[in-house]
Amino acid sequence: MNDKADVWQGTLALMVLKTLETMGALHGYGIARRIEQISGDLLQVNYGTLYPALLKLEQEGYISAEWGTSDNNRRAKFYALTRAGRKQLAEEARQWGQTTAIMARFLFPDEEAS
């Protein structure tokens, strides 16, 4: 086993939404690689957590899925952000910003002062 952290269930959904906003329609593997890359390979996404999370977002109507063909001509399911997903992402991002700002003020008050 390696020591890379598994992504938390809650934040994974937000990362997926952000990834789809940045990259446009993308298949599961692409999403996983992108998240791993952005995290500087600190995170590892396996499909036991990724696909249920995608399914949940799809059930909630934040993303839609469609079968298509990948760059190297492989059949894959492509996920895309819906309008509701875009709204949800904006809202969630705002809340995260707020939360992290508050936490930062709590945990590192000196940096805040400077």
Place this chain on the structure above:
Amino acid sequence: MSPAHPLRTMRAFVLRIGGLFAGEEKNREVNEEFESHLEMQIEDNLRAGMTPAEARRDALLRTGGLSLAQENYRNRRGLPFIDNILRDLQYAGRLFRRSPGFTAVAVLSLAFGIGANTAIFTIVNAVMLRSLPIEDPSRLVQIKQGENTDLTNPIWEQVRDHQNAFSGVLAFAEDRFDLADGGESQFAQGVWASGDYFRVLGVPALRGRVFNTYDDRRGAPALAVISYAFWQRRFAGDPAAVGKTLRLNRHPFEIIGVTPPWFTGLNVDRGFEVAIPIACEPILHTDGSTLDARSTWWLNLLGRLRPEESIAQASARMKQFAPAVYQATLPAHWLPNDLTEYLHNSFDLSPAAGGFSQTGTHYRNALFVLMAIVGLVLLIACANVANLLMARASARQREIAVRMAIGASRARIVRQLLTESLLLSLLGAAFGFLLALAGSRVLLRLISTASSPLDIDISPDLRVFGFTLAATLLTALLFGLAPAMRATRIELEQALKENARSAVAGASHFNLGKALIVGQVALSLVLLVGSGLFLGTLRNLLTIDPGFNRQNLLVINANFEQAAVAKSQRVRVYGEILERLRAIPGVVSASSSMHVPISGSTTNGFVRPEGFTPANLMDSIAFFNRVSPGYFKTWRTPLLLGRDFNLHDDAAAQKVLIINESAARHFFGSLHVVGKTIGVERPPDENTGRPGTDLFEVIGVVKDARYLKLDEQPVRTIYMSSGQDTDPWPNINYEVRSNGPVERLIPSTRAAFSQVNRGAALNFSNFETQVNDSLLRPRVVALLSTAFGVLALILAMVGLYGVTSYSVSRRRSEIGLRMALGEQRKSVSWLMLRDVLLLLVVGLALGLATSLAAGRLVASLLYGIKPNDPLQLAVAVLILACATAVAAYLPARRAARLDPMAALREE
């Protein structure tokens, strides 16, 4: 991420319900997606320079376990909890199809158990629990005077005009009105209603209008409101019925409206048909109106609580208000003591949301006892099914062991087994519910009589469904949980071994079965003892000597209220009719009387026998009847001393009376009382107010005869001569003894009446039917308790048979070995029986103790038999012992017929 918007969660939930039914297609799609994910990872790895083997290994590591991912995905796609239940149900269904015998026995046991409970509960619900279908019934309260529910019209008028405790009050009285124009009566169920009756109840008119206060003022025209059912029945729903004239007791009433179908009156037992205003009372009661009578108690008062006000608040206001009401309605000419007592009266309130039901009152204890009986039956059925399940569990040991070995948790398997139990009891409940629908109808028909037909709405409502559901879930837990826990407490290794027959933890498994058998036997005995007691009660009631002969007696109730017969002419007309009745061929004898025994109509009063000093007030009370000459001959009540009345005992002669044995012994201490005098108090006259005492001479003594009820202690009865009646009622009973079926006499008796007076309203009945109707409750209780007792017995037999068979099959090898070693067949049977007989003895002892303890609870329903009657107990024990012994013997005998070689080869 914070939780999604509720609407989004809902959307997901709906989709997941759909996901429960996802087919293979979906699974393939997911696998394909996973596959492509893996391939892409491998390709990337190859591009990064790994060898194919390395690339594959790294990809597999990164993507994580496939089967776990599949399961996670499936759980997210559907609802795992429900998914499991569905799978369990499917599995259970397959199992049941594979063992139809077991399933049928279990489902039938439960169907009878649950069905019986639902049927009885349906009746209890209808007559005791259900609220009236009116506007906000919980705000409706009855205004009573202590326990006394009947009040006078003057009191009602005071309450109506001056109360400040309620948002509205109403008064009503039930009655029946004769629709026939003379001759044989044809009664409609009637209600005397106050002007606000329908408004306070919140009942609008379906057609026309309902009463208002203006319709209920003195001297108002004769109006009637009819019920929907009556409108349909009598007018076939004709809209033109409103405005038509309806003749009640031969007086015309104009129909002004029809009530909606959901309103059937305040009496739960039978719907109302015609309502007329209280102010119309003088129209029907030409003999004397009771509207101003201050001691005629006939009206029921209800009030609707004000919004936001409690029953206690209303009660306080009414209590404050009471003295003024009673002061204003003092009955004239009462004795000072009685007046003081009258002024002490107050008002008491009680909830009236359920309406009124004589059935509920009369059958209250009987229904509770029946509820307990069917509860026991259900327990026995549960024990039965539990036994069957355990026997099956032992057959499924290996299956369960295998499932546990490959990783199913104990909780998961218990859940699977409980799901099977639940499915069984749901099936049982479904059949039981159908049984109950029919059963409660049959039950209602059983307790309904021609003279008092019941029209109770027993369609199942939410409460009945809830009851059935609760009973179902409870039974599933009762019979399912213990066997499931036992079945999963197994030693895996042992169970998986090829030849292990019983790996279930030790002997404790079978101990539960034993306990169930003991319980079943005990409960069955309780039920058998109960049915024995109720049968004994019925037999006693049917065979008591009531002091009269109930067969071949036609009773005719004649009402002359609307016939043009002056009060002073009544004695003569009544006598003339009697003469004509006696002349009819086939009539052995005939007589007339004020009261008919066991009919519910009575009179009593205080008497002052010569030389008798009462110990207290009750000591000088006696019950009266006024009878014609020939009464005792017609009723076959033996005259012990003295003479019968004759035609010379008329108004001009010395007042005479005949008393019964009990009265003679009580008042004089001897039967030789002919010639003694008895003073009888006249009730204070409403007009002159003079109370007085008439002196009577005793001319005869008759044997005791039952007066009010068959199962009463003989009451002191005093008979007066109808020829000496100074205030004859417009209502009189004739009884005609025939030498054959009494119905044959009806046409000729009707003719005899019309020869004298065409105006009398007649009602014919067979006295024997009346007596049998009065025994309806003991009859129904005996019938049902016996039916349920037999059912319990059968269930116990099935259970015992099952357990013995199971025990035999479990010990096949042992039996085979014993027989191979030369043991006699008889002693093998005995070996099998020994255990069971011990259980029987323990069960019987336990049942006996329970019966003795429970006996007190049914004492109020027994007559002439003690709950601990040794003979009854002995008979019940004997029946149960024989039946269960047979049930146990059959499989035991089979054990003895076992082929030892075959049994041993199986090992």
